[in-house]
Amino acid sequence: MLKTTMAAGALLLAATLARALPAAVSAAPVVAAERAFAARAAVVGVAPSFLEYMTDDAIVFSPDPLLARAVYGARPPPKLPKDGGTVLNWWPNFAGIARSGDLGFTTGPATVNGAAPGVFYFTVWARQPDGGWKWVYDGGVEADGKQAPGPAAEPILLPPGDAKAMAPDAAMNQVRAAEIALAARARTDAAGAYKAVLAPDARVQGSAAGPATDPPAVDRELATRARAIAFGPLGGSASKAGDLAWTYGDARWDRGRGHYVRVWQRRAGRWALVFDQLIEVTPPL
Structure with missing residues (x-):
């Protein structure tokens, strides 16, 4: 009975959010x-x-x-x-x-x-x-x-994400899974890990060249990063609609370390990375 009540409550919340969501929201x-x-x-x-x-x-x-x-x-x-x-x-x-x-x-x-x-x-x-x-x-x-x-x-x-609402906790669980998968592949192939989840209109920042705003520039930006990076998620949050989330965490690579911040957006039922900034920590002198 408890499981049935909880499931019904989750469905009611999702339906309420879906009815409340406008076609698009201005930034x-x-x-x-x-x-x-x-x-x-x-x-x-x-x-x-x-x-x-x-x-x-x-x-x-x-x-x-x-x-x-x-x-x-x-x-x-x-x-x-x-x-x-x-x-x-x-x-x-x-x-x-x-x-x-x-x-x-x-x-x-x-x-x-x-x-x-x-x-x-x-x-x-x-x-x-x-x-x-x-x-x-x-x-x-x-x-x-x-x-x-x-x-x-x-x-x-940024164009709007999926119109179908999702509870924030469920959204963050999916985003955490996406981060874990990205981190697993990045241990040996950082560029490949990113390319598997980056949206076509994603922005990627980190090097002195400035933000990469199209796929060729993103390829060049990723080429400036270490081939293998160990990512460690630390936190973030999702929107009430479950369509947008931000995350941050640690990043370590051979002879270097730093942090990342990201924005994930749900598109066509999948989470795509629409923004990534890698911030290198300069070692003390």
Whole structure:
């Protein structure tokens, strides 16, 4: 009887979510949140703006995963940008959102004190109970951004995933299985492991060349990575609709190590990797 009740409850939840899902959800709120975040940093400085826009459980790599509030909260009050302090500016070139409108991401170039873009950031956003947005992960890699679209350019938007809803726990179980399979193959063939799950429109970042945005560029980007990589999943979360998930974890290879962050999207009943950023940890001198 208990199993029957639980099964009926799961079916009811899935049906409720399916009825609630719109045909498509605009990523405009996530893009707006990122732009407001950057604008705020230009006024109050980096650490205060990051503290203002993060959730209490947000993480950063410093160099290993830590609670972001502890990292930024420990920093002394910055010199304000208007008084000659550091001016960090960034803007989205690529963004996506779940059909349930509760999980999204943006990525794009960043500049320091007006110099040419030399970093590509990646931010994962979670919608809050009051309808606002706060980030749960923020990080980036150093890369050449001279050819990146400028702040006035509209970001490319990830097309929506499967319209059929899935419970978040079930979605994460499937994503974890996909991560485990990727990690197993990557121990001997990292490029092959990625190619087995990458979407045709996926973005891959990590090297100094900047983000790879099409299959030939992705092939070149993967060629810059170690042939064998040991991945160790650490965490992440899925949207309420079960169509979008982000993950992060450890990465180790011969004479190097780092971390990864990814975005997975459910397409035609299967999970495809639509974003991957590999962040190398520089060894101490």
